[in-house]
Amino acid sequence: MDADGMEHATAHTATFMLTDVVRSTRLREGAADPAGAAVSRHDELLDEAVSRHGGACRSHQEENEGVLAAFTRALDAVAAALELQCAFHCENWPNRESLKLRVALHTAQAQRHDGGNRFGRAISRCARLRAVAHGGQVVLSRATRDMVVDRLPEDAELTDLGIHRLGDLGPPEHVFGLGHPDLPADFPPLRSLDTMPNNLPGELTGFVGRRAELAQIGDPLQQMRLLTLTGAGGCGKTRLALQAAADALDRHPDGVWWVELARLQEPTLVAAAVISALGLREVPTRPLLDTLLNTYGRAAR
DSSP states (O other): OOTTHHHHHHTSEEEEEEEEETTHHHHHHTTTSHHHHHHHHHHHHHHHHHHHTTOEEEEOGGGSSSEEEEESSHHHHHHHHHHHHHHHHHSOOTTGGGOOEEEEEEEEEOOOOGGGOOOHHHHHHHHHHHHHSOTTOEEEEHHHHHHHTTSOOTTOEEEEEEEEOOTTOOSOEEEEEEEOTTSOOOOOOOOSTTTSSBOOOOOSSOOOOOHHHHHHHHHHHTTOSOOOOOOOTTSSHHHHHHHHHHHTGGGOTTOBOOOOOTTOOSGGGHHHHHHHHHTOOOOTTSOHHHHHIIIIIHHHO
């Protein structure tokens, strides 16, 4: 498939592939050094693999970093992903430890959206799937796995990585890893909402778009302790705040916690609500606020 054919493929069921180099932003900013040149080499390897297997690719700015490719056949997408990961792994990089590729594959019906975005929920889901992977991994959604499980490339195999909640807070996804003798096999658990500390509630649908608003929230949250979202009722403040919290998990190894305060009638109930959300135990002889301060106050300082 050539680049012009990508629009035709994504108007129907297609398999999408999203890739990125771990820490690629920092590496691209140093494009004059060997590491930056290596990232450019990644782009060349990807173009070669995608073209060889009948796909089309382009940069996907809406999801920030990475490259998007689309295939009419899931098997072609898997073959391209495997070829790309093997080539990337075998390349003689200047700094091998800092250059690792993660790849996600998802098969779905593409949807048209306002503003000419034809990728919609399918590509957003693929991006969230990519986010849970580690450098060196290729991960597949259940939909892609079901289309290729009986006809994988030679020596390739699939590993069941379990059912995971992704960062869009939508329905859980059954994730599979694509393995090959020429690739690393030992990885930590996926970086999903199920393996990172949090109590974020699930949603019936995944989160799509509003990247500008998320950036406006995420950047200040790295520098301040309190940020208030305001707006008319029903404009999506709660859903936006939830997504911003999910996106912040990577920056907070101790967890991100959701405390529901809307139904409280008295300010004195706030401490109890926070303690309940954090899973702490009340100490009968100690005020609730003291329990919170003694548990988390020292860590904050």
